[in-house]
Amino acid sequence: MIDLDDFDLPDPPAAPFGDDIGNFAQADIDALFGGGEPVAKKKGLRAVLESKVISHERLPMLEVVCDRVVRSFASSMRNMTSDAIDVSLEEVTSARFGEFMNRVLLPAMVGVFKVTEWESYGLITVESGLIYSVVDALLGGRGGNSPTMIDGRGFTPIETSLVSRVLETALRDFGEAFLPIEPISMRLERIETNPRFAAIAATSNICAIATFRVDMDGRGGCFTLVFPYATLEPVRHKLLQRFMGEKSGRDSIWEAHMASEVRKTNVTVNVLLGEKAVPLAELEELQVGQTIAFNNSPDDPLDVACGDIKLAQAQIGQRSGRVAVRLVNDVSRSRKKIV
CATH class of the missing domain: 2.30.330.10 (SpoA-like)
Incomplete structure (x- = not known):
């Protein structure tokens, strides 16, 4: 019979967390979840500026304008490419300018445009899938398959010129869709491939963002219009309205009817x-038949x-x-x- 007391056995290893398996020390829990020292909370204006949660101010009339852009831009693209084009509005939302620019996937084109009447700027971004699809369609490529994307190179002048035509068309259609609210003219000033060179607002500024999707025979992608709220400030009170009739306090149908009826009045x-x-x-003393000279x-x-x-x-x-x-x-x- 073997007596275990005759052998010098090593002590059992200590539990990796705390005194035993069932009990965890607070220091071990903090180390596991990355805790420990409390993070100081931001206060005052810095907490407001650096907050990721922003107050989304809905602009009903801007959504109406974007819906009209969908119809007009689809027609313009069909005339330009002679292909079956389907344009849809994905969303109209708000985000901070810096947060949006960090989400732009490269390679991409970022167009900087100016609203002449407001003396302000906006952005129109085009993702790579739509860029190559537009170039392929305008150069006579066959639809049905996504065009091959060549990584590791910049966009050629021909590609930039072709995409510029599409962007100018989109801006012109947006200006026409905005006409019932206020006449504006939007001019494309330049195209950048690096988002850092298209900074038209501070990173903390809130922007209205409208994203459109273009499908062209199984190929396509998205483009986005970005309007800093400072750009939309001259017409903000009009964009908050619920329908077109509020734009000037009168109904154009009744105005035309009243003008037509007044002209018929005897x-x-x-x-x-x-x-x-x-x-x-x-x-x-005047009598009948008497003449007055x-x-x-x-x-x-x-x-x-x-x-x-x-x-x-x-x-x-x-x-x-x-x-x-x-x-x-x-x-x-x-x-x-x-x-």
Whole structure:
């Protein structure tokens, strides 16, 4: 029989966490989850500027404009490429400018455009899939397969020029879709391939972002319009409206109807043959058939009036057996009362 006390056995190894397997020391838990020292909370203005949670201010009219861009841009692309083009609006959201620029996947093209009326700038970004699809379509490539993307090289001048035409078309269609709100003109100024060279706003500035997807016979990609809120500030109150009728406080349909009906209204026009001052006693003695002589000759122009408002001058004559007048000048837009 073997007695274990005769052998010098080593002590069992210590538990890797704490005193035993079932109990973890707080230091071990902190080491496991990366905790330990508490992180100091940001306070004041820095906490607001560096917060990842932003207040999304919905702009209903901007979404309406983007919906109209979908229809017009699809038609423009069909005319440009002669292919079956499907354009859809993916989302209209808000994000900080720096956060959005960090999400741009390279290689990509970033177009910087200027809104002339607002003296402000915006961005239009195009991902690589759409770039190569547009180039392939405009150069006569066959649809159905995604074009081959060549990594490790920049975009050629031909590719940049072809994509510029598409971007200018998208900006023109956006300007036309924005016309019911306010007439604007958007001009593409330059195209960058490095997002750092397209910084038009501070990284903490909030931007409205509209993302569109373009499908071209099984190929395509997305492009995005970026408007810093400072750019949209001149029309922010209009973009917060719910429908087009609020843009000027009136309904254009009723306005046109009222203008049409007013033009059909009948008015009484008087021709003043002459004026003469007579005593009241002489006026009472006038008899039927008596002639009143004026100081006007038959060729003198007469005043044409509506009520007591003078409109024009005319000459008296006869037409088809009836007394008629012929205007000798245009109807004046400056209304003058007849004294």
